[in-house]
Amino acid sequence: MATARGPAYLLTLGRWRRGLGIALAALVPGVSQVDNKSDFLGRGPIAGTPVLVDAAQLLLLESSMPNMEKQVQALTNYLWSRHLPVEPEELQRRAVHLEKKFLWKNADSCQMEKLCGEVLHALRRTTYHWQELSYNEGLSLVYMAARLDGGFAAVSRIQARLPDFQPQTLMDFGSGTGSVTWAAHSTWGQSLQEYMCVDSSAAMLELAEKLLKGGSGSGMPYVPGVFFRQFLPVSPKVQFDVVVSAFSLSELPSKANHTDVVQTLWRKTGHFLILVENGTKAGHSLLMDARDLVLNGKEKSPLDPRPGFVFAPCPHELPCPQLTASKPLACSFSQAYHPIPFSWNKKPKEEKFSMVILARGSPEEANRWPRITQPVLKRPRHVHCHLCCPDGHMQHAVITARRHGRDLYRCARVSSWGDRLPVITPSELPPSPAQDPPES
């Protein structure tokens, strides 16, 4: 921690810029307050819609599944420790590497058969085996108990960043228990008329429908205009104002499947494509690949030539500095939430997620303000902010009133992890990874 080194180590927003004779970052004129849209829901924990919470509790009570708490724990651990599937080329590369190693070891007695056996054995031992989860009735229920509330919290937080957006249609890929629909209804319920839930698991669709009906098989759904499909409609003719995929890309078996689905989802996007994954390196790098796919998209939608840009979180379209760092990190955010009060859920929890919002059209100036990527440390008379800057670099800024002016200092003090800091940074800064602060 830089704080441990004391004020002598104070970096400023302009530490290396000053050296280059470039002015210190200044607050955007006319912006006296921080981008506080994340405050839309208040900074406190998010709680699920009461109807949803009651429905989930009812469904669990009615189910006769044994050891629910243990199963929930097991699934949670499994999902968090999950990596991405190993691609065939990577397997091939590893096999060649191992073959060489064994060849060298067995140089004298080169018994081919034994060699192959050893390579295979070693590969099996050392390679991570990704397995597709099949969401049958039982696993769907466990998933609901384990993840419904956290997923709802993350998606609510992201959707709340677009409070002025008035979508009429939404598509949710890999809709699972339907947390995206519930969150969208609470944010954009006034304008939304159609929610298209796509999930390959019939059991999940059934569970989502039951939840919408308050936990029973009959009655009116709480949210009107929800449709369920087992297959992704591929025709580019019909677009949805907003397309969401939450925690579902990572469920696909290969990179080719990711590419396929992301391209289809983008073709179906009228305004915003919101992708959410776990706040792990695997989750974040999956999202960065999806971002690059859309941005480099030679693959133009035949019916929609409008280009895409990153709306959030990146203030640039360059490679992610967190992933290209010598010690790659996930770019993640966190949302506190009140879990559904099942017997094992007591305290408020934190949902750590990664996300990217892609949009059609051209970015506004505000989309290029630095993004705060870690908790803001408020200290006496100075504030530490870790920023992802529009020049594609990370910066650890220590902001003081004396160096940066009262406005910027105040602004930084009331900012939070995930907010943008409305500062003008010179756009033509040279890349200078050597000058990155040590811990970012």
Ligand SMILES: C[S@@+](CC[C@H](N)C(=O)[O-])C[C@H]1O[C@@H](n2cnc3c(N)ncnc32)[C@H](O)[C@@H]1O
């Ligand atoms: C981890 S769940 C996420 C559920 C939900 N989005 C949420 O946030 O709670 C992933 C869902 O993706 C679905 N899924 C997996 N592969 C799919 C595919 N090829 N097409 C549609 N849905 C798929 C699974 O059935 C599962 O319900």
Ligand SMILES: *[C@@H]1O[C@H](CO)[C@@H](O)[C@H](O)[C@H]1NC(C)=O
């Ligand atoms: C955000 O800041 C503006 C300007 O200071 C203020 O008017 C508005 O109420 C704030 N919004 C929230 C949600 O705090």
Ligand SMILES: *[C@@H]1O[C@H](CO)[C@@H](O)[C@H](O)[C@H]1NC(C)=O
């Ligand atoms: C993944 O891609 C393969 C090959 O293109 C395809 O056969 C398979 O159906 C896809 N699976 C999913 C779940 O999309």
Ligand SMILES: *[C@@H]1O[C@H](CO)[C@@H](O)[C@H](O)[C@H]1NC(C)=O
């Ligand atoms: C993240 O968690 C989801 C469900 O919460 C799981 O399906 C997925 O495999 C995990 N993905 C990664 C990349 O860890």
